[in-house]
Amino acid sequence: AVGGVKVCLAKPVDDPKSHLKLPAGQSVVKGEQALAFVRTRHSFGNESDLDRIKQQQQFIGSMIRQMKSDDTLGSPTKMYGLADAATKALTVDSGIGSIKKLTDLAQVIGKIDAKNITFATLPVIDNPAEGKKHITVVPDPTKAEALFAMMRADTSLTEVKKKEADAKSSAAAEEAARLNGPRSKASEVRVTVLNGGAVAGSAGEMVTWLQNQQGVLKSSNGSNAPQKVPATVLAYAPNQADQARKLADLLGLSGAALKPGTKDAVGKEPMVLTLGPDFKQAGTPVAAPAKAPEGIQKVEADKSVCAK
Template structure:
């Protein structure tokens, strides 16, 4: 937590650490998580085998999906992080759509599994407190949940970069937004709207070539 605070300038109120066992326990507790593959996956290193299209994964299969990095993108840790973020988003949607967060029995089962699987601080370290936290999360529209990865660049201190460091400008922009409690979702929506407006302008009426005048000043 001290490292997070030193880098971002944001002091965490609570923390929650998810290990490999937690992935198996929680995905099983919610009845599996729906995923969709663009191509069949057969990774001998993580033992992940999934067909093209939709599948529901839990337990060991869910763990294998989050561990693999040889089946997506350029096989880097950064691409694996993207897959993990997409999986968490799908898991949240699963919990909301299956009434897990509103059904007391299902919610207690999930909270009980979480207390055994997660490492949390004392402030939220009981099934009752985790149930309360889950109920509050359940009130948030999934459209307003944004996953973000810390901006990084290749480590300039390495002749052949094998590690990354925080991107100074983009990193500070993100941390400043976090410190000011700026909604990342709203920012992305505004950026998308601006791009759509620009695209609409480019699709507008075009002048005939004969009507275009060009002045060349030398």
């Protein structure tokens, strides 16, 4: 229906298991050969399912570029043929289970710049329960949650922009500015942690994590807050701004969560961190990060990549 998809190989491949046989460089694959390309596991990378995911993402990205270049997504005739093939080949959710709904979806995709279409792989780590066997993997507890938080907040993995409403809001700009400036060392951060609506034991968990894993030794558990808060908040004095920015970095706090006071702190007076219902667990960013975690495996649809 698409007319073939361009793929690129860094080296020639002759895989008897998947029956993929292609020269180095670019080739156009369709039908059984296309299926062999997305199936092969022993031809690229470390021969794992995770590396196979990369070439499947590259294939779909190339297919999107092909459909956009020949105006498949803008031609009713071509779109009908594509949707007809898809409904015969796939079992899909009822929300897009008809030719009409698939063509409507494709028209929307056609308006999106390929550079803003990203395929990401769930970040994983070796399964700690297996010791040194390294047979299976589990989600990376920090990076995976950060990726999910970005998805929930509708934050782009490629072209990160503020939402239009935020860009026009002076209040949002002021909140974002609170994160700009120098940072204290972790050892200089002094904070009392209160539970203002998170699950029981969260304040203690946070203090343990801050002290044992982040070097924030001047942190203490203040137990329950006088009243619950709708979201996690960090209250600090103007002369504690450096400490606040450092703590915001460690916890993944947004500028909106930082609440500066008007009077400077005196002596060893600590900042006050009140954990709200948005706090999930220590080490998981409270707010969605503005950019994808370092090292996350992703493929952008506008880039042609040669499988290695």
